[in-house]
Amino acid sequence: MKILMDKILREIADQAYYASRLRRNGVQPTRDRVFAEVLAELEGNGDAMRFVNAEGRVAWKATPRLRDYLKDLELEAEEDLEDEF
Amino acid sequence: MHDGEPTTIPLSTEAVRVNLLRLEREWEMVQESRDRDAIYGYLTAVFELVVCWAQEGKAVQRACRALYLRRHNSEREPEPFAAVILCTADRDKVDDRMRSKWSRVLRYAAEFKDLDEPLRDFIKRKGGINKCAARFARRLGRGRQRRDN
Numbered sequence: 001m002k003i004l005m006d007k008i009l010r011e012i013a014d015q016a017y018y019a020s021r022l023r024r025n026g027v028q029p030t031r032d033r034v035f036a037e038v039l040a041e042l043e044g045n046g047d048a049m050r051f052v053n054a055e056g057r058v059a060w061k062a063t064p065r066l067r068d069y070l071k072d073l074e075l076e077a078e079e080d081l082e083d084e085f
Numbered sequence: 086m087h088d089g090e091p092t093t094i095p096l097s098t099e100a101v102r103v104n105l106l107r108l109e110r111e112w113e114m115v116q117e118s119r120d121r122d123a124i125y126g127y128l129t130a131v132f133e134l135v136v137c138w139a140q141e142g143k144a145v146q147r148a149c150r151a152l153y154l155r156r157h158n159s160e161r162e163p164e165p166f167a168a169v170i171l172c173t174a175d176r177d178k179v180d181d182r183m184r185s186k187w188s189r190v191l192r193y194a195a196e197f198k199d200l201d202e203p204l205r206d207f208i209k210r211k212g213g214i215n216k217c218a219a220r221f222a223r224r225l226g227r228g229r230q231r232r233d234n
Contacts, residue, residue, distance in 0.1 A: 043097070046106070049104070
C-alpha cells in the first residue's frame, strides 16, 4: 500500500523514518510501517486527517490546527531574523 | 455512496474523538458567523469525514463508534452523515428534520458530486440545500422507490 500524504506530513514521516533507522536496535521497520505509526499518532493528536483525494483515493493531510501552528512558527522565525539585522 | 478500499491504518478511539471535536469547532464557527454561507464549511467537514470513512469501507462502523463516544443510543443501523451531525451540531439548533435534510443533501452529493468540485459549489449549482434534499428523494430515496414499484 502506498501511503499518500501532503508535503508537511511527508516531512514529519520522513524524519521519523530516518530516526528509526538511526536507532540501530537490530529491528529495521519498513518505511510504510513507520509512516503508518506516525500518521496514526498525528491523527490521534489532531494534527493529521484522512481525506479522499481527487483520484478517489484515501490520502492524508495536515489539519488546519497543525498548519496554523507551523505558520505561527514561521512568522516568529521571520520576526526574530528581522530583529537580528 | 459505496464502501471502497480497506485501509491498513486503524482509526483509534482518540482519533474519532479528535475528529468529532474538529467538527464541533466548525459548528461553533457557523454559529459565530453572520455569513449565510458559513454552514457550507460545517457541511463540507462532515461530508469529507464520512466520505473518507466510506472509502475505507467503515462508515457505519465508525458512525456507531462516534455515537457511542457521544453516548447516543442507536438501536438501528445509523446513517453515517446523520450520526456525525447528531454528534457534532447543537441539538437545540438542529432538530431531527433539519438533520435528516442535511443528511439527504450529503448523500446526494456523495453519489453525484465530482471529487474535485467543492461541496458548496455543487449544492449551489443544484439549486441549494432544499433542492438537493428534494433531488435526493427523487433520485435515491422514497420517490425513486415509488416509481420503481
